[in-house]
Amino acid sequence: MDLDAKIPDGPIAQKWTQHKDAIRLVGPRNRPHYRVIVVGTGLAGASAASSMAAMGYQVECFCFQDSPRRAHSIAAQGGINASKNYRNDGDSTFRLFSDTQKGGDYRSREANVWRLAELSTAIIDQAVAQGVPFAREYGGMLANRSFGGVLVERTFYCRGETGQQLLLGANSALAREIGAGHVKMHTRTEFLDLVVADGRARGIVVRDLVTGAISSYAADAVVLASGGYTNVFNLSTNARGCNVTATWRAHKRGAGFANPCYVQIHPTGIPAAGEHQSKLTLMSESLRNDARIWVPKQKHDTRAPGEIPEAERYYYLEERYPRFGNLVPRDVASRNAKDVCDAGLGVGPTGFGVYLDFRDAIAENGIETIDERYGNIFDMYNRITAEDPRETPMRIYPAPHYAMGGLWVDYDLMTTLPGLFAIGEANFSDHGANRLGASSMMQCLADGYFVLPITIGDYLSRHPYGEMDTSHAAFGDTEREVGERISKLLSTTGTKPVDAFHRELGSLMMDECGITRNEAGLRNAIEKIPELRERFWREVRVPGSGASFNQSLEQAGRLADFLEFAELMCHDALDRDESCGCHFREEHQTEDGETLRNDEDFAHVSVWEHNAVGTEPTLHKEPLEFEALPLAQRNYKT
């Protein structure tokens, strides 16, 4: 596996500019001769598809939802970073770069991170020009807020629905190109496999979710913008439909999968209320600014929170981290919540929850002030749990949220498989072992608006392979394999619904490869996942036919891929015998329970090559170099 990242030479601040000047372009007259497939219509997919279509490429765009606007980017709440330095507080490209790099615990590629920071300002300009209504100050200038424990205010936002507004902006650009005939949009059409011909990605096989028809599309390049794999945990903040199928299928066809063990677990999710729960809802992290987090000191305490006297409350974050208290970083907060719940101190019906209490904040600031800050979040919480946080403490528990890992890509965002590109959450590139708050949308849009539309030209101009249509044998073969797999799913003779297996996989992954991991647990998971997979194929029931709208079949296909992917994730977590960012190996922690990196042995990207299902994958390493920002251990204690 060739892991040449093709990082341009030159000083880090010049790399992107020089690279843009050096790479080959496709002329405007030639662009209409190239066809590009984009899978996914979130921030990355919609921005890439619309940008390339506007340049003149023929774009075929696919999404499994009924409208491109529904991609899960729409649910991003907080905001988007940009080093505009509007607040005159010392922000700069370097600051954003170093915050992202430190936040990622030095496990990302410097050149990519710098480029991301450099492009961040252009994203805001682009979005505003599209009509994204960012919050404004009284003078009409853009407003900023601080986010994610950094020292500058650089986050732009639209109420609590920044993702929706940014996606609507990208989607409006996409809608224009669809209307103009430059993009052919295929909704309710699910990617099921990648077609590789002569060693290059040349097309995809899809299923029309309404008619069940399986068909192929050929192209000169394929772009995956299919998001992350966090639903491997079953319960996560992701949408129900989010899945690993596109990236996993591409991986099985030869694309290297990088750092699959890096998953961000958000500390302030609403705890699951029971078995029936289908997803976890995130509460804004800003809540931690005013609330105090605690659990009862007594194990399995069933008293109502109001009846527990002050002396019997354990403010564990304040006691363990006196300097940052309740504002410790996401991963630290998540780990400690798990720690106290595992010790039997957890609250709520499942025992997996901790209190987030506004009592003192209300006493200090008055109910009006607190209501002004968090009223809408309180209402949302109340709607879901029927409890009013003004009167009784909220319950929170960490919720799997974002996948930092993904398909390995080089500086041009191309995977190890020529002609296959991955953008947004689907690739691994910019967030290292942990993602800084308010930078996921930044990365998606940087990839889609500004990076891929230029770098893809370099590939296309170098590989004028001419017409390729679906009559090539590779298409027929792939289509047949897809068809066989669907028949196999439909011919299973079990009785259990798909969701039952998903719950089982989710709880196994959460236990063994979740907030904290250890060798024994991971080995256990690696042993159990194949068993579960085997039981799935034996005991599942997929009702209905393949030739019609069949949601059970969709779910079954996605879960089948998760069941294979989960094993890879555990292999990666096992192999990475260090703690870094969100990947916390219990064997490797400081005396204070902090992550302990091992830069000597693990300052690399782990890229996995698929062999066969059930056999161990092959590991390749891309070494990481740190020139612009030397390695340092983070410390939130003092």
Place this chain on the structure above:
Amino acid sequence: MRRISGFYQSLIGKKAVVACTGLVLLGFLVLHVIGNLKGFLPPAAGGEPDIDVYAHFLRNVGEPLIPHLVVLWGVRIVLGTALVLHVVTVLQLAAHNRGARPIRYRGAEHVAATAPARWMLVTGCAVLFFLILHLLQFTFDALGPPIAPRANFGCVYQNLWEAFQHGGVLLFYVAGMAAVGLHVFHGAWSALQTLGIDNPDRNRGLRAFATGMALFLFLAFLSLPVAMALGVIPEPSAYSAACSASAA
């Protein structure tokens, strides 16, 4: 011409036509009721009822510049056109809407719509039916006695008086005015909303305007008939003009 047809072909253009014609008809109702209220005024200089003088004036508006009856007929043509456009356009929209929503729900359907809003087509038909009979009765004198005992052309006060001595006629007018009131209650606000006059600051005012208008028209229109039926205003014979003599 293309502009007009383009305008009329768009749904919102059609709605604007309904709104504008509705407002024209509403304006007419306001003028009409002001005329009616003259029935309460004391006799004019010649001892003639004031409303009779007013009726006479309507035929002579603009004289001597404009010939007799021209303005009256001009107004009638404008109102007639407005009415036809209003009704035809509404029927076109209603047919279109039925196609847009072919299947009804099983459960209750209305959360916000007021009853007058939902019954617009019904009240509209009722108003139309009322209008036809009203014109036949007083304008064309086609119903004959005793419903429209036409004593004398131009003797408005007396004609009204005698018509409203019949309980059935009064009841019909009460029903007709209720329909007008309900229609205006939703229609006046709806027209302003359709034309985009509405905005958050004004909305409350516009709602109040529509409600007030509906109530005003209902009460003002009925005041004269009720007063006549109850006999709380002078009988036609109390007036000294020729009409009362010939009726006797």
Place this chain on the structure above:
Amino acid sequence: MKFSLEVWRQPAGDAAGTFTSYEVDEISPDSSFLEMLDILNERLTESGGEPIAFDSDCREGICGMCSLVIDGQAHGPQRATTTCQLYMRQFDDGAQITIEPFRSGAFPVVRDLVVDRSAFDRILRAGGYVTVHSGPKPDPNDIPVEPEVAEKAIDAACCIGCGACVAACPNGAAMLYTAAKVSHLALLPQGQPERFARVQRMTEQMQKEGFGSCRNYGECEAQCPKAISIDFIGRMNRDLLRAKVTQPIDFRGDMKTQ
């Protein structure tokens, strides 16, 4: 909790549909309406039946994928709430609940409770954008936007495109959706150059899709999960009428790219 459900079942868009009754018990009041249907579907699967098809994705009230008319109301009885955010504690134990798909001539049924809302996307494609290509742009602070205007624009832009307004409207009108889209851009300085062309194109497409006309019932506003105001309809009407009266009939905008 226990519920009797009357659910619309229709095997395919061109097949006939009918109501089918189901009894579900052992439902937690803390489960959402869709989770209740998930449970029913799992039981149906286990017992050899066909699960009920319904749309959902984010399950946090923002993607607009979930639909359902519950007891005659789009997204159910709770105001300003999507179906996925509706919890069973809102219903009485033992209640009978009728579940139907969004009904509109322009939203054909795909299967059971799933409808095709692609008409909305086509309205958007007709003009719901600001024509800008990706690339360098002026600094946003060069064009100040009053915070009031920006807030108002978000009030419109928070539309999740679920189609509840159409489902709620007895006339099957898509005025609230279109008005929200039109107004979001018409309010902002960035949307001005295409303002009058946009409103004409989008309303024209709305009509082509077969949506009904507005009778100002206000049902859409009441059943909108984001409580978008019908004031935006007035605003759109105003723009459209102005465009129809004052703008040139033949657009010459949208220069060809070649």
